[in-house]
Amino acid sequence: xxxxxxxxxxxxxxxxxxxxxxxxxxxxxxxxxxxxxxxxxxxxxxxxxxxxxxxxxxxxxxxxxxxxxxxxxxxxxxxxxxxxxx
Amino acid sequence: xxxxxxxxxxxxxxxxxxxxxxxxxxxxxxxxxxxxxxxxxxxxxxxxxxxxxxxxxxxxxxxxxxxxxxxxxxxxxxxxxxxxxx
Numbered sequence: 001x002x003x004x005x006x007x008x009x010x011x012x013x014x015x016x017x018x019x020x021x022x023x024x025x026x027x028x029x030x031x032x033x034x035x036x037x038x039x040x041x042x043x044x045x046x047x048x049x050x051x052x053x054x055x056x057x058x059x060x061x062x063x064x065x066x067x068x069x070x071x072x073x074x075x076x077x078x079x080x081x082x083x084x085x086x
Numbered sequence: 087x088x089x090x091x092x093x094x095x096x097x098x099x100x101x102x103x104x105x106x107x108x109x110x111x112x113x114x115x116x117x118x119x120x121x122x123x124x125x126x127x128x129x130x131x132x133x134x135x136x137x138x139x140x141x142x143x144x145x146x147x148x149x150x151x152x153x154x155x156x157x158x159x160x161x162x163x164x165x166x167x168x169x170x171x172x
Contacts, residue, residue: 037126037128040125041123041124043118044119045117060118064107
């Protein structure tokens with residue numbers, strides 16, 4: 001199952017890469033109000049259900065993929081069904 | 087309007103950052119089949135409609151945000167309506 005993790009600098013955290021992109025876009029003549037740069041990680045995860053895949057990837061984010069002090073993360077799992085009451 | 091750009095290394099293009107993430111995740115004990123690392127850019131764009139915002143950001147991608155030789159990009163615009171026949 002393909003899972004995508006989006007990692008963004010938290011609000012208020014300095015983002016020099018975003019500042020550089022913003023400056024360059026403006027120099028090129030684009031009207032841009034702000035730019036923030038984060039990263040994305042596409043993972044191929046071997047879990048039977050979307051719910052388990054999400055839980056597994058959440059652990060990966062906490063242990064390696066994101067720095068919770070300065071970054072927030074979002075996990076995109078394909079077509080996650082509602083949890084059933086089992 | 088907030089627009090998000092997702093930039094990924096194209097298939098077949100070497101991704102050393104992804105290889106490093108994959109190796110580290112496996113060392114931590116996670117069963118991962120593959121990992122590819124790209125980047126995301128959140129932009130605050132000053133266009134009246136989603137369609138215009140998308141066109142504007144597509145130009146930004148071609149001119150600055152992505153390297154079309156080795157990267158593909160995807161533009162996420164909030165709730166884009168169908169183009170009307172005007």
